[in-house]
Amino acid sequence: MHYKTSFLSPLFDYLEQFYPLSEALKAELEKSCKLIYIKKNKHILSPIDTNVSLYFLVSGLVRGFVRDGKNDISTWFSTGKEIIGAIRHPHLQPSHSVEYLQALEECQLICIPYTLMDLMYTNYPESNLIGRKLLALQHYAASERAILARIPKATDRYRKLQASGLDISRIPQRYLASYLGMRLETLSRIRHKVLTPDYRLCS
Numbered sequence: 001m002h003y004k005t006s007f008l009s010p011l012f013d014y015l016e017q018f019y020p021l022s023e024a025l026k027a028e029l030e031k032s033c034k035l036i037y038i039k040k041n042k043h044i045l046s047p048i049d050t051n052v053s054l055y056f057l058v059s060g061l062v063r064g065f066v067r068d069g070k071n072d073i074s075t076w077f078s079t080g081k082e083i084i085g086a087i088r089h090p091h092l093q094p095s096h097s098v099e100y101l102q103a104l105e106e107c108q109l110i111c112i113p114y115t116l117m118d119l120m121y122t123n124y125p126e127s128n129l130i131g132r133k134l135l136a137l138q139h140y141a142a143s144e145r146a147i148l149a150r151i152p153k154a155t156d157r158y159r160k161l162q163a164s165g166l167d168i169s170r171i172p173q174r175y176l177a178s179y180l181g182m183r184l185e186t187l188s189r190i191r192h193k194v195l196t197p198d199y200r201l202c203s
Contacts, residue, residue: 014056014081018129018133043102044101045101051085054114055085056083056109057082062077072178073179076179079170086098154180
């Protein structure tokens with residue numbers, strides 16, 4: 001198998017940042033993973049689906065969100081080249097997702113079944129090292145989101161998100177406002193202030 005031409009080569013490149021993959025593990029991934037395409041604004045996963053897979057976002061933009069009555073609350077965004085997934089209890093049987101995953105742009109994703117993850121941890125030692133490093137990154141990202149949500153001033157929340165490295169220019173404003181816990185009108189006012197040179201000089 002020529003893995004450099006495989007549809008999984010973006011995933012291999014990503015994982016090998018953490019530790020080299022054996023040829024046997026690459027073959028296992030080739031056998032079990034699949035490439036999927038999701039159109040803009042369509043759901044990758046919703047509560048009517050059983051949450052049985054992780055995804056590697058090859059290209060596109062994805063948001064995670066939950067519903068609160070008629071409102072939805074954005075919980076995270078991904079602009080690609082990382083592993084994403086919905087909320088899932090690690091010790092319970094697969095169940096329906098409580099979280100939606102939505103494509104905000106046309107997306108190309110690699111679907112990675114959780115059953116494959118369990119097999120990898122059992123049979124391929126490098127998977128455990130890679131998994132620990134990925135878990136550390138996920139914990140850090142979750143901690144950053146928790147801190148952001150607790151910042152009392154709306155302007156300060158926006159500034160922190162600006163400094164996070166996320167390309168917020170790609171995210172529709174209504175979803176960004178939901179993520180930051182503010183009204184769309186408030187976000188528009190803050191963006192105007194932050195983008196005004198005189199405001200920056202005085203702040």
